[in-house]
Every structure is written in structure tokens, then in C-alpha cells.
Amino acid sequence: MSAIRLLVLGAVRMHGRAHGYQVRNDLEYWGAHEWSNAKPGSIYHALKQMAKQGLLLAHETAPSTAGGPPRTEYELTDEGLAECRRLLRDAIRSYDQNVDVLSAAIGFIVDLPRAEAVALLKERIEGIEEWRKAVTEYYTPEDGPESLGHIGEIMNLWVHSADTGAEWTRGLIARIESGAYTFADEGDPFVGLLADDQENPYATGVPHPGDHD
Numbered sequence: 001m002s003a004i005r006l007l008v009l010g011a012v013r014m015h016g017r018a019h020g021y022q023v024r025n026d027l028e029y030w031g032a033h034e035w036s037n038a039k040p041g042s043i044y045h046a047l048k049q050m051a052k053q054g055l056l057l058a059h060e061t062a063p064s065t066a067g068g069p070p071r072t073e074y075e076l077t078d079e080g081l082a083e084c085r086r087l088l089r090d091a092i093r094s095y096d097q098n099v100d101v102l103s104a105a106i107g108f109i110v111d112l113p114r115a116e117a118v119a120l121l122k123e124r125i126e127g128i129e130e131w132r133k134a135v136t137e138y139y140t141p142e143d144g145p146e147s148l149g150h151i152g153e154i155m156n157l158w159v160h161s162a163d164t165g166a167e168w169t170r171g172l173i174a175r176i177e178s179g180a181y182t183f184a185d186e187g188d189p190f191v192g193l194l195a196d197d198q199e200n201p202y203a204t205g206v207p208h209p210g211d212h213d
Helices: 003-015 020-029 040-052 078-093 099-107 114-135 145-177
Strands: 056-060 072-076
Touching: 003 020, 003 040, 003 072, 003 078, 003 099, 020 040, 020 072, 040 056, 040 072, 072 078, 078 099, 078 114, 114 145
Parallel strands: none
Antiparallel strands: 056 072
């Protein structure tokens, strides 16, 4: 799974309707350009591609009163909302997602009901434990990686990654079950969006042709 689809769909959903530069600005505010493939070209390409796929509805807006060119605003279709939720659920439950995909999913996890988020995270732990068990059929951590030559370091890395991933996931489950954060249908959630007149302190400032689409 690519993180860009989830990030773009999630950002548009948070606004209701958003033009491409708003989406880019949001993702840069979240630092997604540093930890994912959410670069300007990828963002604008994803918007246009998902509009062609029927996941987004494109609206051409009138030129601004300041004389700027018209921009295309996007909103999720029913199919786009379903795809956004599918990507989110798959990213949370899957133990083998890249860190950028998991990071994107955690950014939107409060869009789900609390109980569902916990259930999906428990699925993730089950997957991690099954993967670790498969690795340790060939590698015994107690014997150390040297028992398999330097190749043993690969399996040692996998085991440590599994243990760390499971520990982090259990900690997140515990915090959620203890009442942390505001989930779907529980009230007003934390919204990490910039106000219209608020400057983005994390913007790259690098122009892109898609900024004015």
C-alpha cells in the first residue's frame, strides 16, 4: 500500500472540500513530506488520478477576487469515503506495512470508533506474533545471531522488529482503552489543520506548477 492515497483522501475528507494546495499545505504541516512519499508532484498526481477513478469529485471554482486563477476543489465521493476507510483499516491491522503507511493510519485512527480501533490493533499484534513464530522456526534468539553466521543478523533484526512493534502496539491499545483521545461519535476530535490565515511553519516554500491548479 502507498501512503499517498490514504494521506490525500484523509486530508480532503477533513476539509470536506479542498484544492490541491490546501492538501499539500496540510501534509507539509504534518511533516508527511519528510516521512512519506507525499511530495507535491505525488500529491497533485494522486488527486487527479483518484478523480478519474471516481474516488474524488472535482469542482472548478471561480477565479479569486484578487485576480488569481481558478482552482479545482476536490471532495470525496461515496466510493472515495469507502476507499479511505478501507485503506485506514488495512493499514492499522496489517503487521507488515511500511512505517509511512502506519504513520498515516495513526494520524487518522480517531476517525474510527474506539472499539474498532482497538480490535484492528489487536489483529496487528496477532499478525506480528505469527510472523515472529515463523522466523523463530529457523532461528533461536537465545542462541544469538552468530549461530547462523552473519545471515543470522537478518533474523535477529526481524525478531527485534517484531518485539518492538508488538510492544508499541500494546502500549497504544492500553492508552486507547484507558480513554485517551477522542474517537468517532465521542465529540469533537483533535483537528490538526491550519486556520485559513495561519502561516505554515513547516512549509517547504518550494513552488510547484500544481500549486495553482
